[in-house]
Amino acid sequence: MQTRFAPILMFLFAALALGGVASADQYELMFDNGSSWRGDDGDRVEVVFSERGVSQSMSGVVMKIDGRPGFEIVFVRGEIAGKQATKGIFAPDIETMTTSGDAAGGGAVTKAVGTTKKPDAGNKGGSSKPAVTTVGEDGILESSKPGVFFMPWEGPVGIEARHDEIKSIIAEADKYGPGQIIVLQINSPGGLVIEGDKIHETLKDVKQRHRVIAWIKEAISAAAFTSLHCDEIYFMQVGAMGSAVMFAGQTAISGGELDAWLEKFSEVAEIGGRDPIIARCMVTRTAMASYDKDAETGKVTIYPDMRGEFDISDDKNVLTLNSDNAIDCGYADGIANTTDxxxxxxxxxxxHEVNDSGRRIHDRWQRTVKQCRDRIPRLQAELQRNPERAITLLKELLGWYNRCYPVLVYEMGLPPDPDPIRRQIEEIRRQRGNRN
Amino acid sequence: MSTPLRFIALSGLLAAATASSLAARGAETPANAPAITESKVPVVYVVPMSGQMGTDIHPSIYDEVVKDVMEVQPDVIVYQLKSADIDNNFYLAGNDDRREFGLAKIGEYRDLVRTLHEKLDARQVMWVEDSVGLGSLLALSWPEMYMSEGARLWGLARVSSMAAGWSDPDVASKMLNAWVGMGNGFLQIGGYPLEIGWAMMRPEYNLSASFKGREVTWANDTAGQWVVDSSGDNVANFNASLAEDMGLSQGTVENLDDLMFLMGYREYDEADSGKEMVEKYVSDWRRTFDRCKTWWADAQQKMGWASGDDAIKYLGSAKTDMERILRACRQYPAVEARWQQDYGMSILQLELQIEGIKDQIGDMRRGNQNRGRGGSNRGRGGGGRGL
Structure with a gap:
């Protein structure tokens, strides 16, 4: 008998493990970074998670865990903004989760953490020793080797390329004190104006204490606006930057709105130490720029018309710079195809990258966007197929508002305010209550 | 792995080289050619880029080619480009599918070009057998270019057409210049001046060249010594002889032997694994796509039959057909692109359809079980009435 039962038991154990549930009340969650948590309802936990791309932490008691494997929601009751409340955290957003008192989770890290550089495709290796990060007496981290905080910034501005990630990499650099080098590898076709406003304030501020670099593959429109803030701009040879006409629907802004945008763009160029005349040509078709270049000194004189020897932009075209003309007119500081x-x-x-936080910040948000793009259409299809699961599915949709608002609202066109969804949930509950 | 191919009939080759318009240049040893005294026979790795941009010429296959090149470590890499999107693709037996027109994604090709430039450590040469359309951006991404007799370097009006459809002049100019700027990125990595790119991508730009010694200066006007394009309605195009005369092409060649000779190699070994990989990829994805069409028709038919007692059987079979299509789309981005183009269905939509069928099957099974249970209840009920 025992022998005959063994395969069945093994199958059951395997099924339980795959389902992520250890027993009726015990859960096992696997997180994207390879860590895991096993525990029960009622356990006191410390959770570090990402919300809208920003890392947060919370401690509290696990109330319950809901949802299908890979998309569980962990409900933790604890203190939020000074009040006791229950928060639903999506498992894919969790970076670490430890039961309070865990040997692994307990105790503060007091020692230095070793870091190694992570070469990218452009870095053809290197034989140098890995750098070591130490904690100074003042709590400021220090890397044994000069390096950069590198972050790819890719995709539509405001959706994939966001202000939040820029803030996160700045926060990481801040841990090492002022004077850090932050490199944003920019590859974006542009995007939302509203995001540009946030970026403007943040980059203006960070330039006071760090050296900010734009490394351009593609910086169109809002991405050009972002790049122009930076202290230095380097182009990849394939790079392009410009075409920052602001428009709504089919129509470009005009009148006072255009004047304000021109002024802001000029201001940004000047913040970055660049001539505003050229920047204005990126904003409107009718602005012009040309320049003379001193053959001996290389000094560039830029004109707001076509009198210069070299044309930048006539009054029929919005300007997009490539590496050649960007370098020649002094708008870019150099050409680099590889990190070396x-x-x-x-x-x-x-x-040398001081650590890989920028790449992780980038990857984490890109992963969330991808999950959202994949999940929402399925969720909508499930809602149609299984109306009896509407409450669970709508709650998940609400959760996605919290996790990935820009994709839902700006890309998928869902309403900016999720309140109608909450009301719908309540309505369904009430109807079901009435039926019973 | 490599198939040796040497100059056996050197006299025949020389005759061919003489016949080509660049024979005189070929007789000289190019400055960047290796010293003839080297004892090692150089290995040339040919990377075909043949067929439609976006499907046959797709970055996904070149990832594998790059790995292979890194293993082979050739001395020379030749990119053999033959892509004329607007033409009948006579070189693809039996295939003349205009529906693939416009499937290319410019950003993916930019990354491909960067990867090939940066990862591969060998002399790299572009050999244009023919190029009309976005393939010409690839052609202009390498500074050392040769063309076949009669080859065209045409069709970059395609880039500006990507920005069509905007009525507001500022927005239209934004879109146009953004695309042209991205297109010009290819020419920049190839070392070609922006003026050529503007003239090749924008109909309203002229192009002329002036010569000072061997140096060519390009301008977007008709004031140069040699006017390439004086029309305000058409983009500038180059054929092999014009490209050579203007210094864009280093020479006109008939075949690989000819090309290698012009490059200064009197003999060479050819590593043909890249050719095999690319050719296999093209025939595989096309065959797979044909199968997908059959699977789809089968699935539709089976769904039509799915009623009565056989409903679950036919739905299950239709689901299997659709899962095959899904796997094919996942395996070949070219199939995915064509599937989207022809059937209007993304991978996600396919997945949703499959999930819908699964649900339908599940519902039917549950329905059957309920009917079964109902039967037994009715049986028990019958027994009750017998009391």
């Missing part, structure tokens, strides 16, 4: 080449231009002995 960029290191030379940045005056670093070699390419």
């Amino acid at each position: 080449e960029l290191a030379v231009l940045l005056d670093l002995p070699e390419w």
Whole structure:
């Protein structure tokens, strides 16, 4: 008998493990970064999670865990903004979750953490020793080797390329004190004006204490606006920057709105130490720019018309710069196709990333966007197929508002305010209550 | 792995080289050619880029090619480009599918070009057998370019057409210049001046060239010594002889032997694994796509039959057909692109359809079980009435 039962038991154990549930009340969650948590309802936990791309932490008691494997919602009751409340946290957003008193989770880290550089596709290796990060007496971190905080910034501005990620990499650099080098590798076709406003304030502020670099593959429109804030701009040879006409629907802004945008764009160019005349050509078709270049000194004189020897933009075209003309007119500081080449231009002995936080910040948000794009259409289909699960599915949709608002609202066209969804849930509950 | 191919009939080759318009240049040893005294026979790795941009010429296959090149470590890499989107693709036996027109994604090709430039450490040469359309951006991404007799370097009006459809002049100019700027990125990595790109992508731009010694200066006007394009309605295009005369192409060649000779290699070994990989990829994805069409028709038919007692059986079979299509789309981005184009269905939509069928099957099974249970209840009920 025992022998005959063994395979069945093994199958059951396997099924339980795959389902992420250890027993009726015990759960096992696997997180994207490879860590895991096992525990029961009622456990006191410390959770570090990402919300809208920003890392947060919370401690409290696990009330319940809902949802299908891979998309569980962990309900934790604890203190939020000074009040006791229950928060639903999506498992894919959780970075670490430890039961309070866990040997692994307990105790503060007091020692330095070793870091190694992570070469990208452009870095053809290197034989240098890994750098070590130490904590100074003042609590400021210090890397044993000069390096950069590198972050890819890709996709539509406001959806994939956001202000939040820029803030996060700045926060990471801040841990190492002022004077850090932040490199944003920009590859974006542009996007939302509202995001540009937030970026403007943040970059203006960070430039006071760090050196901010734009490394451009594609910086169109709002991405050009972002790049122009930076202290230095380097192009990849394939790079393009410009075409920052602001428009709504089919029509470009005009009149006072255009004047204000021109002024802001000019201001941004000046913040970055660049001539505003050229920047204005990116904003409107009728602005012009040309320049003369002193053959001996290389000094560039820019004109707001076509009198210069070299044309930048006539009055029929919105300007997009490529590497050649960007360098020649002094708008870009150099061309780097690889991180090694960029290191030379940045005056670093070699390419070294202080840590991989920028890549992780980028990857985490890109993953969330991808999950959202994949999940929402399925959720809508499930809602149609299984109206009896409407409450659970609508609650999940509400959760996605919290996790990935820009994709839902700006890309998928869902209403900006999720309140009607809450009301719908209540309505369904009431109807079901009446039926019973 | 490599198939040796040497100059056996050197006299024949020389005759061919003489016949080509660049024979005189070919007789000289190019400055960047290796020293002839080297004892090692150079290995050339040919990377075909043949067929439709967006499907046959797709970045996904070149990831594998790059790995292979890194293993082979050739001395020379030749990109053999033959892509004329507007034409009958006579070189693809039996395939003349205009529906693939416009499936190329410019950003993916930009990344491909960067990868090939940065990862591969060998002399890289572009050989244009023919190029009309976005393929010409690839052609202009390498500074050392050769063209076949009669080859065209045409069709970059395609780039500006991507920005069509905007009525507001500022927005239209924004879109146009954004696309042209991205297109010009290819020419920049190839070392070609922006003026050529503007003239090749924008009909209203002229193009002329002036010569000072061997140096060519390009301008978007008709004031140069040699006017390439004086029309305000058409983009500038180059054929092999014009490209060579203007210094864009280093020479006109008939075949690989000819090309290698012009490059200064009198003999070479050819590593043909890349050719095999790319050719296999093209025939595989096309065959798979044909199968998908059959699977789809089968699935539709089975869904039509799915009623009565056989409903679950036919739905299950239709689901299997659709899962095959899904797997094919996942395996080949070219199939995915064509599937989207022809059937209007993304991978996600396919998945949703499959999930819908699964639900339908589940419902039917539950219905059957309920009917079964109902039967037994009725039986028990019958027994009750017998009391």
